[in-house]
Amino acid sequence: MKCVDDFRLHLGDKSLVPLVIGGMGVDISTPALALTAVRLGGIGHLSDAMMMDTAERYFGKPFSRDKLRANRGTLNQSDKSPIHFDLGAITEATRLHVRHAMESKRGEGLLFINCMEKLTMNAPRNTLQVRLTAALDAGIDGITLAAGLNHSSFHLISEHPRFRSAMLGIIVSSVRALQIFIRRNVKLNRLPDYIVVEGPLAGGHLGFGMDWAQYDLLTIHDEVQAYLKREDLSIPVVVAGGIFTGSDAVRFLERGAAGVQVATRFTIAQECGLPDAAKQAYLNATQNDIEVNQLSPTGYPMRMLRQTPAVNQGVRPNCELYGYILENGKCEYVTAYEQALADANSRDKLSVKDKICLCTHMRNYDVWTCGHNAWRLKETARPNDDGSYALPSAEHIFLDYQFSKNQQIRLP
Ligand SMILES: Cc1cc2nc3c(=O)[nH]c(=O)nc-3n(C[C@H](O)[C@H](O)[C@H](O)COP(=O)(O)O)c2cc1C
Numbered sequence: 182m183k184c185v186d187d188f189r190l191h192l193g194d195k196s197l198v199p200l201v202i203g204g205m206g207v208d209i210s211t212p213a214l215a216l217t218a219v220r221l222g223g224i225g226h227l228s229d230a231m232m233m234d235t236a237e238r239y240f241g242k243p244f245s246r247d248k249l250r251a252n253r254g255t256l257n258q259s260d261k262s263p264i265h266f267d268l269g270a271i272t273e274a275t276r277l278h279v280r281h282a283m284e285s286k287r288g289e290g291l292l293f294i295n296c297m298e299k300l301t302m303n304a305p306r307n308t309l310q311v312r313l314t315a316a317l318d319a320g321i322d323g324i325t326l327a328a329g330l331n332h333s334s335f336h337l338i339s340e341h342p343r344f345r346s347a348m349l350g351i352i353v354s355s356v357r358a359l360q361i362f363i364r365r366n367v368k369l370n371r372l373p374d375y376i377v378v379e380g381p382l383a384g385g386h387l388g389f390g391m392d393w394a395q396y397d398l399l400t401i402h403d404e405v406q407a408y409l410k411r412e413d414l415s416i417p418v419v420v421a422g423g424i425f426t427g428s429d430a431v432r433f434l435e436r437g438a439a440g441v442q443v444a445t446r447f448t449i450a451q452e453c454g455l456p457d458a459a460k461q462a463y464l465n466a467t468q469n470d471i472e473v474n475q476l477s478p479t480g481y482p483m484r485m486l487r488q489t490p491a492v493n494q495g496v497r498p499n500c501e502l503y504g505y506i507l508e509n510g511k512c513e514y515v516t517a518y519e520q521a522l523a524d525a526n527s528r529d530k531l532s533v534k535d536k537i538c539l540c541t542h543m544r545n546y547d548v549w550t551c552g553h554n555a556w557r558l559k560e561t562a563r564p565n566d567d568g569s570y571a572l573p574s575a576e577h578i579f580l581d582y583q584f585s586k587n588q589q590i591r592l593p
Contacts, residue, residue: 182428182431182586182587183431183434183435183586184427184431184583184584184585184586185198185199185200185427185430185431185434185441185582185583185584186198186583186584187431188431188434190223190224190417190419190439190440191417191439192291192323192348192374192375192417193348193374195289195291197222197223197224197289197290197291197440198221198222198223198290198583199223199419199430199434199438199439199440199441200218200223200224200430200440200441200443200579200582200583201218201223201224201225201226201293201377201419201421201440201441201442201443202214202215202217202218202223202224202225202226202442202443202444202447202575202579203226203295203377203383203421203442203443203444204226204227204228204293204294204295204325204327205226205228205295205384205385205444205447205448205453205454206228206229206230206231206295206297206385206543207228207230207231207234207235207454207543207544207546208228208230208231208235208238208454209228209448209453209454209455209546210225210226210227210228210295210444210447210453210454211452211453211454212227212278212281212282212285213452213575214447214450214452214453214454214575215227215282215292216282216285216286216287216292217450217452217574217575217576217579218290218575218579219286219287219288219290219291219292220287220288220290221288221290221576221579221580221583222288222289222290223290223579224290224291224292224293224323224440225290225291225292225293226292226293226294226295226325227278227279227282227292227293227294227295227321228294228295229275229294229295229296229297229312229316230295230297230300230505230543231300231503231505231540231543231544232271232274232275232278232312233245233248233266233270233271233274234503234544235274235278236273236274236275236277236278237274239277239278239281240277240278240281242273242274242277244270244273244274245502245503246502247267247270248266248267248270248501248502248504249501249502251265251267252264252265252500252501252504253501255500255501256501259515259516259519260510261303261498261500261504261507261510261511261512261515262303262509262510262511263510264303264500264501264504264507264510265303265304266302266303266304266308266504268307268308268311271308271311271312271315272311272314272315272318273315275311275312275315275316275319276315276318276319277319278319279294279315279316279319279320279321280319280320283319283320283321283322291322291323291348292321292322292323293321293322293323293324293325293348293350294316294321294323294324294325295325295327296309296312296313296316296324296325296326296327296334297327297328297329298326298327298328298329298330298331298334299328299329299386299479299481299506300328300505300506301505301506301507301508302504302505302507303504303507303508303509303510305508306333306337309334309337310337310338313334313337313338313341314337314338314341317338317341317343317344317347321347322347322348323347323348323349323350323374324347324348324349324350325350325351325352325377326349326350326351326352327351327352328352328386328479328481330358330361330362331351331362332361332362332365333365334351335349335365335366335369335371336366336369339369339371344371345371348374348375349371349373349374350373350374350375350376350377350419351373351376351377352377352378352379352388352421353376353377353378353379353388353405354378354379354380354381354387354388354389354396354401355388355401355404356401356404356405356407356408358388359376359405359408360408363412363414372414372416373416374416374417375416375417375418375419375439375440376405376416376417376418376419377419377420377421377442378398378401378402378405378418378419378420378421379398379420379421379422379442380396380397380398380401380402380420380421380422380423381393381394381396381397381398381422381553382398382422382423382552382553382554383421383422383423383444383484383552383553384444384445384448384484384550384551384552384555385444385483385484385550386477386479386481386482386483387473387481387482387483387484388481389482390482391473391475391482393473393482398420398421398422398423398433399433399436402418402420402433402436402437402438403436405418406418406437417439417440418437418438418439419438419439419440419441419442420433420438420440420441420442421441421442421443421444422552422553423552423553423554424441424442424443425445425446425554425557426582426585426588426589426590427581427582427583427584427585427586428585428586428587428588428589429441429588430443430582441582443582444552445551445552445554445555445558446558446561446578446582447575447578448460448463448551448555448558449463449464449558449561449562449570449572449573450572450573450574450575450578451572451573451574451575452574452575453575454546455546455549456546457572459546459549460570460572461569461570462486462488462549463486463549463551463555463558464558464559464562464570465559466486466488466551466555466556466558467556468556469487470486470487470488470556471484471485471486471487471551471553471555471556472484472485472486472487476491476492476535476536476537477536477537477539478506478512478513478514478517478536478537478538478539479506479513479539480513483548483550484550484551484552484553485548485549485550485551486549486551486555488549489537489547489548489549489550490542490547490549491537491538491542491547491548492537493532493533493534494532494533494537494538494542494547495518495521495530495531495532495533496538496541496542497518498512498514498515498518498538498541499538499540499541500512500515500540502540503540503541503544504540505539505540506539506540513536514533514536514537514538514539516536517533517534517535517536518533518536518538521533521534560590561573561578561581561590561592562592562593563592563593571593573593574593577591577593
């Protein structure tokens with residue numbers, strides 16, 4: 182019986198432990214969490230979701246507050262189209278965060294950043310270009326393009342001096358999405374350096390509809406490998422979604438995957454950005470607590486705990502301060518909020534049932550998104566005398582994935 186450590190992920194000139202900690206926005210995958218994977222010879226991800234806010238918290242520069250000041254004009258109107266991000270501020274925030282993490286890097290692994298196309302920021306092209314460019318400027322080892330088809334993302338950075346040397350990958354949930362992406366970039370003569378195939382059991386937003394349960398990662402993985410073989414393309418494939426033990430990972434590695442991307446196991450790590458209350462809620466979750474719903478204003482289904490504090494809240498939209506999901510001045514939460522206001526009895530506390538204010542609640546760690554197997558987290562931590570759980574370190578979880586066999590999970 183093999184373990185993950187019997188395999189290596191070859192990327193560029195690196196031979197890595199084939200374990201990737203996936204990007205978890207907003208700053209759930211903190212630099213401390215990501216850098217643990219790097220130190221242990223794997224790959225860690227920062228997240229660039231709501232970067233201005235993350236950088237404000239880490240570096241004390243008022244990026245979001247300045248944005249609010251510049252955009253006050255729309256506070257009382259539903260048309261948010263005048264709202265804009267200061268591209269210079271996005272650049273500065275991204276460079277600060279990435280550079281600081283890169284300077285703290287130790288070990289032989291790689292530090293990547295997860296960039297979600299679906300963060301449209303009321304100017305999708307310009308803002309994405311600036312986000313990607315600034316991460317490359319600051320020396321990030323690689324960028325994982327996520328949450329979207331990313332048809333133009335390579336084009337946006339094709340003139341960057343690091344376009345051919347940095348590691349660039351994409352997350353897909355179907356072979357078709359991959360085919361289109363590759364075809365779109367033929368003229369650039371630039372293939373992705375790695376492909377993350379994310380199945381329907383992952384945390385965060387899903388690249389599937391509400392029929393997600395009809396798909397499975399192994400089948401999609403096999404289809405992607407068959408396509409690459411047909412096209413004579415040699416690109417490492419990393420699988421993600423529902424891989425809970427080292428043995429789960431080995432099953433994919435033996436089938437030809439070059440690596441596995443995992444996240445849910447790390448949500449309860451000491452270094453993870455979630456507050457302790459959320460970590461304990463994950464640890465106490467039962468299978469029935471985990472649902473896929475359509476509360477996200479992005480239009481993608483999202484998996485989360487039923488106990489997610491953001492559900493049924495009625496916060497006033499914070500687009501002037503945040504506004505990461507705005508597209509042509511609109512966000513589905515703003516529409517749902519206004520409808521709820523119109524329907525509300527003035528004495529009741531406002532409650533918006535259909536959507537959540539994703540920016541506000543992700544910023545406050547009130548969206549408890551998780552993978553399908555989060556209910557098993559209690560198998561991975563020791564209970565304290567008071568009924569809570571002791572949180573494992575990220576290093577412990579990483580090493581458990583790397584060395585465990587026979588579906589065993591080593592307790593800290
Ligand atoms: C709390 C949490 C937040 C996540 N946030 C993001 C994100 O911001 N961007 C993204 O592409 N994927 C996100 N994901 C997906 C993970 O990066 C990863 O691919 C997936 O969850 C792996 O499956 P697992 O959680 O079953 O191990 C998130 C996952 C979790 C659990």
